[in-house]
Amino acid sequence: MAFELMPLPYNSDALAPAISAETLSFHHGKHHKAYIDKANAAIEGTDMADDSLETVIAKARGTNQGLFNNAAQSWNHGFYWCSLAAESGHPSDELGAMIDEAFGSLDDLKAKLADRGAGHFASGWVWLAEKDGKLSIEETHDGDTLADSGFNPLLTIDVWEHAYYLDHQNARPSYLKAVIDTKLNWGFASDNLARGSAWTYPA
Ligand code: MN
Numbered sequence: 001m002a003f004e005l006m007p008l009p010y011n012s013d014a015l016a017p018a019i020s021a022e023t024l025s026f027h028h029g030k031h032h033k034a035y036i037d038k039a040n041a042a043i044e045g046t047d048m049a050d051d052s053l054e055t056v057i058a059k060a061r062g063t064n065q066g067l068f069n070n071a072a073q074s075w076n077h078g079f080y081w082c083s084l085a086a087e088s089g090h091p092s093d094e095l096g097a098m099i100d101e102a103f104g105s106l107d108d109l110k111a112k113l114a115d116r117g118a119g120h121f122a123s124g125w126v127w128l129a130e131k132d133g134k135l136s137i138e139e140t141h142d143g144d145t146l147a148d149s150g151f152n153p154l155l156t157i158d159v160w161e162h163a164y165y166l167d168h169q170n171a172r173p174s175y176l177k178a179v180i181d182t183k184l185n186w187g188f189a190s191d192n193l194a195r196g197s198a199w200t201y202p203a
Pocket of ligand 1: 163
């Protein structure tokens with residue numbers, strides 16, 4: 001079963017002006033699609049052809065870097081689309097209490113996410129994640145993922161330049177501020193926490 005390019009869970013103009021329809025069109029229709037197409041081409045005719053995306057990621061980690069990069073980027077982008085929303089909403093009571101315990105307040109968490117994202121060297125991902133009942137901010141480089149990490153990822157932000165260059169040019173902090181202030185999907189994060197296991201890419 002080939003993996004599919006999951007549709008965006010909102011209209012392409014839903015995240016503007018933080019992320020424009022033009023950026024989403026390229027990021028989803030070109031970048032994400034290319035990762036999916038390359039992952040599908042790499043598993044076609046192999047014993048991984050019927051595996052889930054999460055299984056392919058775990059099998060390819062450390063053994064097939066090319067496949068790993070494309071499979072992990074396929075997963076990361078699906079998770080990223082869900083991590084964003086036209087309206088941020090609010091963390092659940094459970095998530096809100098854990099945020100207060102780990103970071104002091106939601107505003108403190110937002111500031112730390114912005115700092116970590118701005119400070120991340122070159123391409124990668126910044127995550128809010130849960131493990132053993134505690135929240136933390138994690139970073140992965142290039143195409144690396146938390147999908148098979150033992151963390152329960154709650155939210156992610158893409159800090160590759162292709163995520164923001166058309167809208168913010170080289171000003172990654174401007175992109176981060178706009179996304180973190182207005183477009184993070186706290187309902188999705190709350191659902192991920194309540195489920196207690198990592199999100200899975202739609203089959
Ligand atoms: Mn990307």
